[in-house]
Amino acid sequence: MTAPKIFSEFTEGLNEINATEGSRAFSDSRSVRMKDTTSSVYDMAAAGSAKGDIWNWGMYDPVVAKEIAELIPGFGEFDTDGISEQLYYTALKAVPIEFGDYAGRSVLEVGCGMGEGLNFLSRIAGGGEFTGLDLSPRAIERATATLSRGRTLRYVQGDAEELPFGDGEVDVVINIESSHTYPDLARFLSEVSRVLKPGGYFSHIDVFTAKRLEVLRSLKGELPGLDWVHEQDLSPQVKAGIRRRLAPGSHFHRKLAEKRVPALARPIVKHSSAVIFGGVFAGHQDTAYIKLLRKLGVLPSGRHLEVESYRHHVAVKRA
Numbered sequence: 001m002t003a004p005k006i007f008s009e010f011t012e013g014l015n016e017i018n019a020t021e022g023s024r025a026f027s028d029s030r031s032v033r034m035k036d037t038t039s040s041v042y043d044m045a046a047a048g049s050a051k052g053d054i055w056n057w058g059m060y061d062p063v064v065a066k067e068i069a070e071l072i073p074g075f076g077e078f079d080t081d082g083i084s085e086q087l088y089y090t091a092l093k094a095v096p097i098e099f100g101d102y103a104g105r106s107v108l109e110v111g112c113g114m115g116e117g118l119n120f121l122s123r124i125a126g127g128g129e130f131t132g133l134d135l136s137p138r139a140i141e142r143a144t145a146t147l148s149r150g151r152t153l154r155y156v157q158g159d160a161e162e163l164p165f166g167d168g169e170v171d172v173v174i175n176i177e178s179s180h181t182y183p184d185l186a187r188f189l190s191e192v193s194r195v196l197k198p199g200g201y202f203s204h205i206d207v208f209t210a211k212r213l214e215v216l217r218s219l220k221g222e223l224p225g226l227d228w229v230h231e232q233d234l235s236p237q238v239k240a241g242i243r244r245r246l247a248p249g250s251h252f253h254r255k256l257a258e259k260r261v262p263a264l265a266r267p268i269v270k271h272s273s274a275v276i277f278g279g280v281f282a283g284h285q286d287t288a289y290i291k292l293l294r295k296l297g298v299l300p301s302g303r304h305l306e307v308e309s310y311r312h313h314v315a316v317k318r319a
Contacts (some may be wrong), residue, residue: 003044004148010037014181014305018209023186023219031183034136037160038181044116049142051079053255056114057207057278057310058083059234060241062092071099071124080109081251083241087234088117091174091195094230094314103172108195109133110160110188111178113155113297115143122153122173133158161187167193173202180207180305186219193225196317199260202226203314205234207281210308230314235281242282246274268293272278280304 001009013034016027026034064086068076076082097105102125109118112132122130132155134140143155160175161184172193182188192202210214220228225227227230252273261269271290286294 002039006037006040006044006060010034011038011040011305013037017183018180018212018305022216024184026183034181034183034201039137041134042113043138046136046139049114050255051146054084054245054252054277055116056084056087057238057281058241058245059086059090059310060235061086061090061237062245064066066186068124070274081245083245084117085120086123086241087176087238088174089124090312091119091176092172093119094203094312095172095201097172097201098112099125100291101125102107104132105129106169107172107174108163109176110163110166110192111135111175111181112139112143113178114157115147116138117176118155118174119147122149128152130154131156133160133163135159141231161191163191163195166195167194167319168200170195171194171197171200174204175201175202175204177207178213179204180209185212185215187224189219189223193223193317198317200315200317201314203312205312206310207305207307208309209306211280213308213311215315221244225318227318228313228315230312232312233309234312235309238278239282242278242284243275245278246284247251252277269275275304278307281307281310 004087004140008298015300017034042091058084065082067078068082068085068089079269092099104127106129107121107125109121109130109132112118113136118130119131122128129151130153132143134143134157136157137157148154150156156164160178160182175194179185179188196202220226244250256266256273267287271287274284
């Protein structure tokens, strides 16, 4: 299957998953196909990525940025704009465990991608044992080759709906901008509850369509084992991060320039990257050139995920 076909099928699946009123969008066979497509998309992303590339929409909050800079002096000056990391910092800070108290505790990130976010968390909460899991074999290969550090930081390939861990094995589960790709949200949440230790925490940040948010809120009351203790709409901070990232002269634009894209293709690559990393959510508009290319059929008309909000939820495993 060609790359455009894979991306088209992936986009179609995402829209269907996030438009359904139930927790399970697909049949077993369709679910398997969607996961294969998702894995292929992120395999391609891992193969074509470089250090310092972006891995989520990110957020910007000056208070958070200052706290990170105090923990890691010089942070944001090399290979990153710090915007993606702010989501990770926010996710872990919401867990009522001090950063200095992670010795002997286990942290699992489900949907870790190329592992940069979990690597960042391992730096601010030293002493813990951090494991990243992702569906993409290529992403895990890359993370293992470039970031893994024995028991401190390791990466495994696996399915979010069938976590390869024992019951009550994990202290904290993190899930950031990933679950909107899962065909069966209820099954994922059940797996999170299963692998968490009693009293363990689940910190979840993701994009939400109106329907997907309804599904999660329904599941909160239906699934046993998890008590939901926090919900925050991060949309303003996420939009601020996206706009800061897409501003002229930003780290994002410098990284694009380094890739030496041909002049005629540069506006297309810039536009596509902006869309992938939340531009539409933050109010990004097509330029006249992009509109012309759509009209001529050079670019597809496109159907973007109708994101209603970007939210953070925290749950604790019932003791």
